[in-house]
Each structure stands twice: as C-alpha cells, then as structure tokens.
Amino acid sequence: MRAVILALLVLFAPLPLLAQENAPPAPYAYRQLPDPDQEARAKALMVTLRCVMCQSQSIADSDAPIAGDMRSEVRTRIARGEDPEAIRQWLIARYGDYVTYTPQVKPITWPLFAAPLVFLGLAGVLLRGRFVRARTAERAEDRA
C-alpha cells in the first residue's frame, strides 16, 4: 500500500513543475522570511501588488511564475531593510500605477480622494435645509 502511494506521489508530484518551467523557483517565491516581523511587512506589501501576468490577482495570491519571482524580490528587499513604500515606488517606476492596488495620490486620482468630502459636505447642506424647514413648520404649528 505504502509503495503504491509513493509511486503515485512520484508520478504526480512533478506535473505542476513541468507545466511551464523546469528551473527551480527563486529562493523566496514559496518560502517565508525567517523573521516574522519582516515576513508580516512583506506580506502586507505583497497583497497590495498586482501580478503583471495574471492581472487580477495580487502577487501574494498568484501562482504565476513571475509572481513567485516578484515575491522573492519583495522579500529579499524587505530582508535587506528596505522600506515597503520604497519597494512599491521601485515597481511603479517599472510597471506604472498598474502594479499597485493601493491608489496613489496623483492629479488623476484626486477626485477619488475628494469625492467622500464633497458628498459629506453636500449631505450636510441638504440635512441642514431639511432641519431648518422642519423647525419652521413646527413653529408654524405651535402658533396655529
């Protein structure tokens, strides 16, 4: 029984590896950093970076080979003591804003950040109008 299971394992284990590339993945593609603090920082950054191959997954989620290399690059840089935002900017300089899921404050994105304030202000004005109207109606009723 054990021999059969072993044989099956040997038979099927290399299949995903053979799917595209024969060479081994980058050192930190599928391995965490030994320091849990550094790994936590790397992970927090990786979930906000877009895989440039599969395009709708973060590099933390994606199994694409290039995502593995991007993870390894991020972890190596974090281990070297680089600032996560500096790594993000390094990638943006190469792949454009496309590579980050966290919106950057730029002239083209300012409506994104201004919209909540505009809507809040608008709601305030509308509510004030309504309260004032309700109060005058109340007073009119009292007088009647």
Added chain:
Amino acid sequence: MSETPAPPPRSRLALWLPLVLFAGLFALFVHGLLRPADTNVVSAFVGNPLPAFDLPAATPARPGLATAAFRTGKPKLLNIFASWCVPCAAEAPQLDTLARAGVEIDGVAIHDRPDDLARFLATNGNPYAAIGRDDMRKVQLAIGSSGVPETFVIDGHGVIRYQHIGDIRPDDVPMLLDRLKSAGVQ
C-alpha cells in the same frame, strides 16, 4: 365612471432620464464588448538607462551579459526569452533575419537550464552575441518586462528606447530596424 384627475405634470427631464441613462450604459457596454481591454503591461521604464546587472552565461556556447555590453556606442536589441516559451521559437526566424542584417542581439534567458537552452538553440538557431542567465527574473523585473518574449531597443549609451511585447512577426522587422536606426542617431 368618473374620470380620475390628471396626475400633476412631471418635469420632462425626470421622464426621459432613465432612457438616457439606459442608452448611455448600453453604448458603454457595447463599446467594451467590441473592443476588449489591451492586456499588455507596457514598461514604464522605457527612456531610462539599463539598470546595472551582470548575468552569468546561460550556455557554454555564449558569454554572459552585463550592462557594460550596451555602452559600446552601437544600438542593440535585448531579447528576453526562454526555451520553454513557445512564441520565442516562433520569433526565432525573425531574430535570425535581424542578426543577418547586422543587428547585434543579446539575450536574457529566463528560468532556463543549460541543456534545455542548448536544445532550443540547436533547433531554432542562435542569433545571440551573448546570453545571460536570469533565474530570478532580476533583469526582467528591473526593466519592467512582464513576460516572454519581449524585445527592447537599447541605444549606444545603454538607454532603453523601445519595448516590443510578444513575438516579433515578419512585418515587425522593418519597424525594429527603423527603431534601431533612430536610436543610433540620437
């Protein structure tokens, strides 16, 4: 039966607004369906000098590749490829045409093994002056390339001038020769 009183007249805008909204969304969706999004990730690094790198040889037949190789004053092509990549084999004849036209082509082999690469070059020809071995996509990430094959025009000072995404088709060859020529003038 008595007639119901006419409802208060509503403004024309409120009456037509839903239809206008529907027509607008319809046009947007049709546009999106007929012209699917371009999924190529264009490098934002074009116009910058090549970052410093020094890759070991990917095959005994050719030397490795370092940034210094691109500061010779002559524009070159930098081809990002791999033996496991099918379109890379498809563009091999075009690279051969370019090499025979006097273009110097340097390669970066992504996640490749020497014996796989040797087999690939034996089958598809070897137009490369040098091939660097990039097992961690260090160079590929550093120049904003997102897949294989991609071909970059590098001018004589080592500055990236142009990025071609995907395999080089026969009708891309004159365009690349033009790009190389204008990179040489600058």
